[in-house]
Amino acid sequence: MALTLVIGNKNYSSWSMRPWMALKAFGIPFNEIVIPLYTGDADKRRILGFTQSGKVPALIDGEITVWDSLAIIEYLAERFPDAHIWPQDRASRAHARSISAEMHSGFMALRNECGMNLHRPVGAKRLSDEAKANITRIQQIWTDCRQRHAGEGPYLFGAFSGADAMYAPVVHRFQIYAIEVTPPVREYMDTMQANTAFKEWTEAGLAETLLIERFEVE
Structure with a gap:
């Protein structure tokens, strides 16, 4: 099952960019869901449907949800150790x-x-x-x-x-x-x-x- 990354607008969402860059740069397959930020209650409810933090980014891996950019990158490093997301030394x-x-x-x-x-x-x-x-x-x-x-x-x-x-x-x-x-x-x-x-x-x-x-x- 492919990972899913929920992100905000690419024009504005710096925190979304961080794990997205990690996934792309290391060639880890994932599906992408973009939910515009600050556009109303409907989009806020969509985000809450993925993570109770109410914020993006959020990574979905089966039954596991990881939110927060740095936490996602750490999770990816554990999930894909051969990618060497962190330096080996x-x-x-x-x-x-x-x-x-x-x-x-x-x-x-x-x-x-x-x-x-x-x-x-x-x-x-x-x-x-x-x-x-x-x-x-x-x-x-x-x-x-x-x-x-x-x-x-x-x-x-x-x-x-x-x-x-x-x-x-x-x-x-x-x-x-x-x-x-x-x-x-x-x-x-x-x-x-x-x-x-x-x-x-x-x-x-x-x-x-x-x-x-x-x-x-x-």
Whole structure:
């Protein structure tokens, strides 16, 4: 039985992008159900039909339901151990999980001030000191990972991993909001933007016609 991933609009739903990227990048077959976000009670009830959290994404594997992006990626790593979703080296795996958890629980200022919106014309905006500190920290994380694993491949830990999936929406944010980045960070962003799964998500998001006003007003 194929897995089913319930997600929100690809234009807006950064949390949905993360497990979707992991599934696609590692070639794990799945069915996709898109439920538009913030469009009314009917769609909210549809989400509740899959998960009582009332939020997306949610992964359905037979009688098992997993919600929350990072929990889904961890489940996939257990369910498909040969995919090597996390680095095989124990130290690198611990590092990858740590920065993924940091993404999962932090960087609130950046998220709030630079919302995911693929339709937004590229351009800078005034950011708070807290958001600027978030940007500095993310660049530090990416640069450190690339320095450690430059000889193993172009992603954070050489090969594509769950950590790259967790940071994929940030690549969009940096691009859309014209964030000034260092050359190593730009190189990593170019790698991610050339990734087949990343491009597929982006193209689908740009093709969406539903606009949610609350996300279109800055």
